[in-house]
């Protein structure tokens with residue numbers, strides 16, 4: 023039987039470590055203070071308003087009906103993205119977006135594209151099981 | 157009076173009954189979503205996939221949350237042998253959640269979103285969720301008393317409640333531009349909160365299942381043992397630090413990934429214990445197999461083993477780079493939420509709802525058929541998602557990448573199996589849900605009629621006087 027005192031000490035130690043880890047992350051965010059432009063931020067909110075993530079992924083996370091769009095901007099180009107947003111597809115509804123909305127969503131996807139590469143082929147696999155990107 | 161009272165549906169039972177309705181709804185939305193995979197553009201103008209997916213996922217998440225709250229509150233009272241600190245607070249908590257969930261599902265149907273993975277509703281609706289949860293916390297702390305000499309499940313309940321509150325608030329930090337303004341920062345905090353949040357509801361559910369196992373086997377030695385607490389601390393350690401595997405491919409801090417990779421390997425201890433305990437589980441199964449609740453627990457045991465195997469494999473970055481972004485992730489998520497969470501919660505729901513004016517004995521055959529159908533179909537369902545995931549993983553990694561739509565076409569046979577096994581899975585679950593809900597409603601109806609009759613009699617007697 024572990025004594026109550028010991029259990030409390032272990033729990034308190036873990037909670038303190040967790041709080042330290044959490045607040046350390048909040049105050050030293052991984053990408054620093056590289057903020058998106060106001061336009062890209064509005065685009066991100068539109069992305070959420072239309073729940074685009076239910077069908078598409080960013081960095082592999084999201085729904086799986088559509089493809090990963092992290093690097094769609096550099097792979098497909100802005101015109102291709104605009105055409106999609108303007109008309110929808112056989113599967114994707116036409117949201118009848120205004121031109122400003124389309125530009126903001128495009129700015130968001132440009133911003134996401136600039137943040138890194140999500141294509142798994144760009145990773146090298148190390149012998150210890152970790153992965154790295156150049 | 158006592159007998160009359162047993163028929164009334166208690167607040168805890170309403171939590172569970174509402175949760176069961178959400179589960180039934182979730183499966184129907186799931187089937188619709190799977191059909192939309194097969195018939196592209198189905199219901200595109202009215203109920204397209206970006207509405208159906210959150211309807212499915214949020215119904216599932218709230219099935220788990222409502223059932224978890226109802227069972228923990230119910231078992232807590234059995235554990236203390238006393239009534240809850242405040243029945244009124246519990247009633248308020250119940251109605252806050254019911255009304256909020258109705259608003260959430262309605263907002264999806266209307267196409268109004270907050271658009272965050274798993275919590276796709278507008279962030280304002282998070283306020284009542286937090287308030288309801290705080291009421292839960294207050295009631296729990298006041299009812300449970302001190303931690304002195306408490307079994308492991310009380311620690312687990314408390315941990316689950318506190319950490320869910322913390323991580324739920326954390327998952328809403330995106331409303332502040334400071335956290336939202338950079339996609340990498342935003343996704344790091346988002347998945348930090350989600351990883352730990354799942355760990356916290358698992359704490360609550362595993363806590364209740366340990367309570368239930370003690371109750372069925374009539375033996376309380378395990379829940380006070382050192383091994384139980386050692387496993388609890390291993391679970392807590394994972395809850396806190398093992399969330400980075402969701403974001404191995406995100407260009408975030410390397411230490412986030414390395415910590416997660418290292419911590420996830422402690423799960424091997426849990427896996428080892430399951431294998432070591434196998435013989436014991438089999439002999440317990442022989443003794444307790446007649447107990448319906450135990451059959452759910454046994455099924456969950458098997459799914460814990462399969463899910464943990466997959467989870468540990470996916471925690472290795474070198475494997476994760478293949479599985480990430482494919483249906484293997486969906487297999488893992490659904491395997492865990494159906495095979496573990498749902499089966500455990502159904503075991504508890506069965507135990508709690510079995511106490512009423514009508515026995516569930518006449519439905520035993522139906523329940524057993526439901527359990528068997530659900531398990532066999534879940535295995536096929538799970539394997540079909542893994543098969544689809546493997547094809548997608550190969551496509552993701554191939555040098556000469558065919559168009560996305562061509563790859564999706566290649567997955568079609570597996571989506572057909574996914575849909576068909578989904579129908580069988582839904583049927584299995586409905587065979588379980590139906591008697592549980594029906595029995596309670598009939599009891600409640602009887603209680604209402606009896607109460608009305610007795611009040612008419614009292615009034616008549618008064619009039620005679």
Ligand code: HEM
Nearest residue numbers: 085086087186187189190216485486489490493494575578
């Ligand atoms: C107890 C029953 C169920 C539970 C607990 C459950 C749980 C979940 C969860 C948690 C997700 C999110 C997965 C992720 O993002 O990785 C999900 C997605 C999904 N589920 Fe279920 N599910 C259930 C039954 C079903 C059934 C019967 C079907 C129909 C065949 C179904 C179809 C789907 C579909 C189509 C998705 C979306 C996959 C995507 O993102 O593209 N689910 N489910």
